[in-house]
Amino acid sequence: MTPQEVETALEAMRGLFPETPLQLNDHLSARYGANIYLKREDLTPVRSYKIRGAFNFLRKIVGDSPANTTFVCASAGNHAQGFAFVCRHFGVQGVVFMPVTTPQQKIDKTRTFGGEFITIRLFGDIFDQCYAAAREHVEAIGGYMVPPFDHADIIEGQATVAAEVIQQLPEGVTPDLVVMPVGGGGLSSGMTGYLAGRVAQDSMVFCEPAGAPSLRRSLEAGAVVTLPKVDNFVDGAAVARIGDQNFAALRHFAAEQVVIVPENAICVTMTEMLNVEGVVLEPAGALSIAALDLLPPERLAGKTVVAVVSGGNFDFDRLPDVKERAMRHAGLKKYFILRLPQRPGALRDFLNLLGPEDDIARFEYLKKSARNFGSILIGIETGKRENFAELFARFDQAGLGFEDITENEILANLII
Known part of the structure; x- marks a missing residue:
């Protein structure tokens, strides 16, 4: 180049x-x-930008290729849409392989860009299966595989x-x-x-x-x-x-x-x-x-x-x-598991610990963790990240048992 x-x-x-x-x-x-x-x-x-590479790849082939040449790509995203747009521009047939799990919105956009020049085939649950099917199709029809990135053109x-x-x-x-x-x-x-x-x-x-x-x-x-x-x-x-x-x-x-x-x-x-x-x-x-x-x-x-x-x-x-x-990364939202006593007024006592900018975004009773205590999942949003340090201090002063699970990926994926 x-x-x-x-x-x-x-x-x-x-x-x-x-x-x-x-x-x-x-x-x-x-x-x-x-x-x-x-x-x-x-x-x-x-x-x-994917339209650029697809255009350059096809422009170097279209002029010298037979009219019935078919181009193929495997993609569930931007490469598919750029490929479809370019196939319509050159008036050539293209086949787009997408995983079965591809969102309908992406399928529809690809079809819109390619119109009558594009055929969409859904295959496999993951991209590797989809890509393998596209390669087999290219070999079967003698077409051109248009890769997303690993090609000089x-x-x-x-x-x-x-x-x-x-x-x-x-x-x-x-x-x-x-x-x-x-x-x-x-x-x-x-x-x-x-x-x-x-x-x-x-x-x-x-x-x-x-x-x-x-x-x-x-x-x-x-x-x-x-x-x-x-x-x-x-x-x-x-x-x-x-x-x-x-x-x-x-x-x-x-x-x-x-x-x-x-x-x-x-x-x-x-x-x-x-x-x-x-x-x-x-x-x-x-x-x-x-x-x-x-x-x-x-x-x-x-x-x-x-x-x-x-x-x-x-x-x-x-x-x-x-x-x-975004809020979690900015330190404006956190999730906790609280261990609250099972007695009248316990929840009110907890609410009194919250500051003026603290807002409860999630509250869910999980289970009794002991005869006299219960576990609660709670999400709190606040106006400034430093508010959480003050809230933690009030939790400790009140002797409230809690665990911050905001960055615990296993627990967060399971229950948040």
Whole structure:
């Protein structure tokens, strides 16, 4: 991949959709004392950058392929939607394999983007089963498999994000930091390849969710590592194994350049961007913004920073869970198991311990733990995180038995 090849791909792409904005964000710039630019890939026609790689892959084949060639992909998310949009653009037949468990909303959007040119096949409960079925189908029909990230033409297509950034920055301005999310590595390997020689190597910052740090672990090991399990909350970046070609392009970076972002911290960013900026982001799309909080303040102060917002395909049915996670991460909501005496007035005595900003969000009687005591699950929201320290002090002074289970994943998953 050369810069000229990326720019040729970008020129061809203009026949499909206009450039996405590079916006100076005043809110974030004021917070960090820097010039924070957001590259808004959530504003492509399919609300993610994935359309770029799919377009570049197909454009190199369509002109030379027979009219009855069929393209195939396996995806339950943004890659499927970008693939479907591009198949309709070129007027070619595409087959999308999705797990049976795929939300109906994603199936419907993929069908809308592809129209009559797309066939959707649901197979298997997990992605690996779905992907295996797609591979078998490609071999049976002699079609083309369009991978989500591990292919030179996909990487070249995603590199057009960086080419646009360079064109859109004010004249004479070079980014001091480029922050980009990592899943399979298509976006990051493409952008860093194009920016090599334009932006210093140590100015590249990668971010991964804590539940799927495939690039970080691979850089630490010096070879591609397959994670034994991943947390799928950040579904757009929850990849157990970074692509082989992608890692080959990224292996010269230091493991310390990868920022690991807790899933709940991503939720804080999602709710803030929605409430303050009116911007709807999916978890992977919020990764690069959430990572800013984890960088040393002096690394941002006075600098020009480009953060890639990779996507905005968010299912609002997930909003209550996102809000819940955000409040827990911010220290504004906690869950306890209380051991209350079984006597008249015990509950009233407990309520009198709450402060003026403390609010009960969950109350559930669990069982009697002894003849004269009962266990209660209670969730408390408050206005400031420091209020909990004062509440704990009042609990101790009153001799109240309690256990904070907010960060106990096993108990929280079972009863919250």
